[in-house]
Amino acid sequence: MAIYAIWNNKGGVGKSYLTFQLASEYARQNPRKRVLVVDLCPQANSSSMLLGGMEQGEARLTQIHTQQPRRTISGYIEDRILSPYVSPNSGAGYITQVSHYNNAVPNNVYLVVGDEQLEIQSSRVSSATNPGPQDAWRIVHLWIRDLIVDVQNSWNDEDNCVFIDCNPSFSIYTELALTAAERLIIPFSADGSSKRAVKAVLALVYGIRRHAGDTQSEFFLETERYRMAQPTIYMYVGNRLTQMNSSSASAFRTVVSEIGKEIWEVWKTTPQFFCIHPGSASTPVSQKAFRDMFQYEVNDANTASVVSGALGIPIASLTAGQKPVAGRNISVNQSQLDKQVPNIRDLVQKIE
Template identity: 65%
Template sequence: MAVYAIWNNKGGVGKSYLTFQIASEYARTHRDQRVLVIDLCPQANSSSMILGGIVEGENRIEELSSQNPPKTISGYVNDRIVSPYVDTHSGANFVTHAHPLNNMVPDNLYLVCGDEELEMQASRIQLACSAGPNNAWQIVHTWIRNLIDDVRASWNQQNITVFIDCNPSFTVYTELAISAADRLIIPFSADGSSKRAVKSLLSLVYGIQRRPGQPQSQFFRNTQQFRMALPQIYSYVGNRLTQMNNSSASAFKNVVLEIFNEVFRVYQANPGLFAIHPNGAPAPINRTTFRIMFEEQVNDANTASVVSGALGIPICRLTAGVKTFAGRSSRVNQSQLDRQQPNIQNFVAKIE
């Protein structure tokens, strides 16, 4: 039971979709636990899916955002901006029980809803980092960790599992998410830009230099100055991958291999950056054992993937047949479900 950030320094790799699927499946298979999703992306896509999809979910986000104060991540951030250096202990006030709003998700799934206002709050968060006491940056970067502690106290449960959906841009609210996480899940897609994004992520968060003399990010330098723990890499996940024919399958394998080589090089030089799992397992000693522990692949379920997100029905609960959303009908085939459901189930079974 830990805090997982789902992030890659690239849009379009399915961070929100993956957050929705793994959080829902984790909650379904851990009914004795409460599971929390924190949506720290202004697009609020994971919130939309958790709350019912592109129609109902969007309406519910609007309802939560319209409350006074907003029952969203922006409501909490505004609370902290007013009191940037003294913990308000108000985080539990911004948690929404998802199941009463979308009965397709498990009844032990909870959400701190995303909010587009987060984008407009970024400059005020940055100002709070530079004003105030000498350790202002450090204090501000514990806001989301404080929120999680508030929820733990409210639930009277210290060991909870949290999934944080991050914005692709490495802006200050992404830094807050990374600072709160124990472990990092890195989604990627089968294209060349994903490899560059993974390299960028390793540099921004962990200070891994791709060439001699490359400057390190201010975030990394500050975490070192304040002796702040960084999340350990838990897995890198090829998300909604498609292999259409022999040619595209070969290209897909090449991209996955390139990303594997990049991450494995970092492991060889900095094994402490990686979370060995499951608990008590021996550390990987070669390429094969590393890949088994850290690499995951989630196949694209095509129409089923789209319908799952659009209706807010987790893929592992979705059934075959004709589904209607936004005035349109689409057919979900069992073969599509068979491509992705086992991937999600197997991946979630490995999450501690």
């Protein structure tokens, strides 16, 4: 069992799309394991895709959001606001078996549905960290870990894997996700702002100063104070990278290389921030070996990527041909699928 947070301190890198694909493909490759997705992003994009995509998924989200009691992440957070320092052990009551709504997703995928109400609740969650008992900050920051433990207990601790889709901003919910996770997957796009965002991840979570004298984040300082484990970096993933003409490919390759160098420098000084992959031959001693273990790239399947998310059909299960999207027939070519499907399958094989 492992718990993965999927996060970068930047929107638009496709973290929800990646969560959707990873969870679905991991479940397909591991049919005897249960897969739990915890959607901690108020936009609930990964929930929408898992539940059926742009139209059906949104309609099902509305249906779930309007039911009472509210069986979403916000329903669980409300439970915790009412009982901030003693777990109500209610987490198992907030999971949804995805295949009940979307049979394109394997039946061993379960979801704590995302909810825009998280935005409204965030100030109340932050308020629970102070005042309170002496270790209020630590207790509140373990709420999502408590939720996952509740679910795993209800499954009799059977083998499972957890993916947490995070809010891109460094909000209280991002902090709760990171204290729940054991491993961190950092998606990025091949642009300069992604490089800055990766630097922000390293600074905010691991306290790595960009400049001498920089103030470290409260999250880093408090996790150090309470000796709470931070998630170790499992992989950084260039997500839906564009492949066009040779000049475009060269430009993208340059940016990917620069991001890789940034993370390589962190490895050289603080390898304890990284998770050596189970079953790997050895600890990397060269930049190439490091890149082979920790860097991965997922090509953009262009129209096929859009259709996969819009219809809630995992890319590995999507077939070529005409697909109905928002009242129009959109053509998916096999060549588009061939760009991304092998990437997703291979990436999942690297996940424990």
